Amino acid sequence: MGEKVEDIGEFVLIIGDFHSPMRNLGLPDCFKDLLKTDKIKHVLCTGNVGSSENLELLKNIADSVHIAQGDMDDNFNFPEEISLNIGNFKIALTHGHQIIPWGDVNALMHWQKKYDSDIIIYGHTHKNSITQYEGKYFINPGSATGAFQPWVTKPIPSFILMAIAQNSIVVYVYEEKNGKTKVEMSELHK
């Protein structure tokens, strides 16, 4: 993140599916260090925060925190679906367990029609992905803690950082491997 903030736009953190402490110990240490920043303007969470400890962590990152209700968030009460605008982009956010088949882009496409968003953020599958489909971007940050999901053989802890500028978005995918963070960058255009 060497560039200046004004060049690159607003930083939006996309993170979710913590499931800690039920399924794991919590965020990897390298992620914790990364998230100790005040540069992030918005936090979009795909749900399953797991514990109030994680909730506090998210709320401390930015003022604008949006959390969708996950399938294991029985102790919390978040909205099922969230739609918001950041910069010139319309974003729809949901955990995704309500949309069947789970993680299916086509089904998500149908679901988002009521919002007509540019970016659709979903979770639940614990596998990060960025998909372009019919002119829209489908972003899945994966599980921030690498939480266990019975159908995923080896979940990798991951989250996504977006820098939303005027007409383009730079996406950074952070993955944890052997205690170190791996970043992959890609650019999306409107």
Added chain:
Amino acid sequence: MVCELRTSHLSPKYYYELYMLVFNELQHLDNFISDKKKHKKKIIDIYESVQHAGNIIPRLYLLIIVGRNYIKNKDIKAKYILKDLTELCKGVQHPLRGLFLRYFLIQMCKDRIPDSGSEYEEAGGGNIDDAFDFLLTNFYESLKLWSRMNEKIKVNSTLAKMADENIINNNKIKILKDKMDVKMLVGSILVRMSQLEGMTKQYYIQKCLPKILNNLFSINDGLIQQYIFESIVQVFSDECHIYSLPTLLNAIMKTDNSLVDFKSILITLLKRLRCFVESNKLDLPKEIDIFNLFYDHLVVYVNKTINVYGQKNKNSLNMNVSDYMNSNSSHNMHNNNSNNFITTTTTTTTTVNNNNNNNNNNSDNNNVVIVPNQDIETIKKNQNDLKGSSNKNLSEHEQTGVGPPAFHTSGININDYTNNSNIINKDYQNDIRNSKNNNNNNINQNSNTPRHSNLNIDSHYTSIKSNGENKNKHNHILLSNNNSNNNNSYNNSYNNSYNNSYNNSIRSNKIINEEECTQNIVKMLQVIYEFIFLCIQLYDDITISKLFILPYTIVSNVNMNNDIINDEVINIIVLPFQYLGLNTLKGNNMQTLLNSINEKHKKKLGFCIIDAIIECKNKTIAYEEVENIFNFIYHMFHEQINIYDVFNFEKNTFYSNCEKLCKFYHIITNIKDIDTKYNVCMLFLKHVKNGSYLIQLLPTIIFSLLNIVNTISVIRMYNFDKSGRSHIGDSNNYDGLTNVSEKKEDNLLYEDVTFNNEMNHNDGNLDPNSHHQNTPEHHEYSEKINSNDSATDYATFENIDDNKINHYNLYVKNIFKCIHSNLLLVKSDIPLLAFKLFFYTAVAVNNYNQFIVAHPFLCFNNLEAICYEFITQPLIVYEDDINKTTQQFNCIFWAVGILSSYISILESESYDNVASKLTQNAHKLLKKKDQCLSLLCCSHLYWENKKYRNSKKVIECLQKCLKTVENSLLSNQDSMFLFLYILQKYIYYYEAENLEIQIDTLNNLINLCYDNYI
């Protein structure tokens, strides 16, 4: 105004205020004198003339001012003036006035000292020696003055013999307070000393410290010594301390004034060293062996304190000992006179002395020998006499250099003693032999034979020692058991007799004594805590593990019913856990130390340890250690908590405890090895099972068990490849092969396919059709991902033979059984979670099929039935325990999601059963809207998985849905929007090429929506 300083009526506090006023005024005078133009006189003249002032106090104050300027002029050597001033100040011998005068002198001349590198040194005004001399002389004089502040007390008390005792006491307290008020005046001299440029490491060690200490010892005043020691520790640099540790420690220990509080000094010193070590780990000089330096002194110090403790509880201990001896009666009491009684006491309280006869100074051979605290001569005799015999015996046990177990009852002559130590050793040998035979230590046997039981405590201490030395693990375990048993019995008898005598003795007196002793013990434990903390920063595990003998010696000698002592011991125990994790348990005496904690505090201990382990960075886990730690923390699981009780105000604590336990669980199960992981999980479950934490912890345990199943399922890949192809190259080579092999298992790999979908997108392969499944490339892709992901795992699985596979299969069977039975237990407590967990397990069962298929020799024939069971159970949970409509609605969606994508081994018939059951439940939902949406959702049950695809059933669902909405429209027009959802689904299936969708229905729907919305 300066004359006012002559008063002797002011308390230090007010005198200080006065002093400050005068000081400010004198600054003006100072300015005037320093400005030659104003007075146009020679400084030497002023210096002379000032000395003619009438009163001594004003005269000296003025003289100091002038002297200060005189030095500045450099007309005369600084050291002469300074010496002159120091001498002249002797004229004031009133403690308070004198102290302030000295303080003034130092303040005024602190920048006029011929320090090395200063302008006055260049001017030939002297060197560092003179500078230091000046400060030291003043320091000494100040000390003398300061110590004389006590005299007032004595004078007062003799004068006021008739007066009320209270007044004397009050006076005493007041004077002591006054005395402490002026400490800063003396301390400032030390501060200035430490700031000297010439105060190098060498200078400090060779000249400064010895001289200060010399002066200090000539003042026989505990309070002052205490303060000065603390000041020394605080004021001088870390480096100085590290190199002068031996001197300093010796000095601290040498002061036998009971008023000197070693503990505070040591705590300050240890804290300082620790901070230093923390900030520059590498700078620590290797040649300084901090461990041994402190250790030697601490041993002495522990003795001192325990002795005092023992003395204070003399009566009770004597009773204990006499009871003990009477009952065992091999040594007669008649020889004991009252003096011996005391010796007995101290002996019983275990004196641990550093064995000076052994010249092993390296940290590996810290021999602690326990000798009775009789006269030193006897000790030496003992040791000399015993060396021959005991060493012979001991060498058989590889106990190099361990002295004889000299702990003993009094009144035994040396011959007796030698005999006994032989017996002990024989006894000890027996122990080992026995344990080799049946792994049972013969404690019971011990207590049966009177002679043996008499030596119970003796062998107990032998064990401690040999513990410290013995590297044989087998022996070690045995001995620690031995230890704890003895320890317990000892403590019990001790406590009993203590209580008895306590009741008999004069209470008020006792209480004061006891409190004092407890304070001492607590302080000592704090010192040890700091010491261990320091050592943790410095040394490896082995060295640290030796440390626990110190707290253990204390613990085995004090009454552990005391809360504060328990807390301190817990602190000590927990500390290493924070840095070493579970490795701590390897430490000698650690386990006995853990055992010594009072039952009442066991729960707290458990949580403290768990907290520490969570904090700890070192997370290596061994099964034995986990097993071990449970022995110490299991208490917490048995706590009965009713969280449904409205009046239980500790609910939050309960939940945070649950979270801690979860984290702890994740730490101990973070193991690569499948066998160990399985064992740890099961062990944990066993411990939690009957406690109130089961409900909260079960989901976590189940997830980790499923994780094990998943890991085992993945082994298939490697073995499958191995059988398919003899050569294993780099991971990329998998592609071609798997493409072929995968097709055989088309259905089985369904889940991989869905997941490959995303990976495909991820790679930037942004093909809009990629969600259409089951194209060959996808297989290839998914397999590639999998092989890459787990390429590292393959390495660990490389040596898996069929035996192992069979073994794993057993694990999995057990896991499924265990999950099933436990979930049934708690399902009504956590219906929502149980509902999902059943399904998750079903998915794991489903995926496990891959493993079975890959290993045809495995026997697991009812897998499908098990999967079916894990799917029907949640439906029962749904009907029985999930009552809220929103929850029901969510559950149906969730179940459809998991069934439609991740279940593939069910027979079509069973699957249809489940699907129709779910559809019925959807139909039964209370609200029309929920009914409609969940029915739409259920349609996926018959579509997503090709194995179970049934286009007609899909249409049935949609038609049912249409009917529901039409019906509801009769009563309520609001549900019109539901048509939109239905239309959306119709389009979805139309696009997905469901041939049953008729264009007519679609057009009708479109028209309907069009009419209603536009």
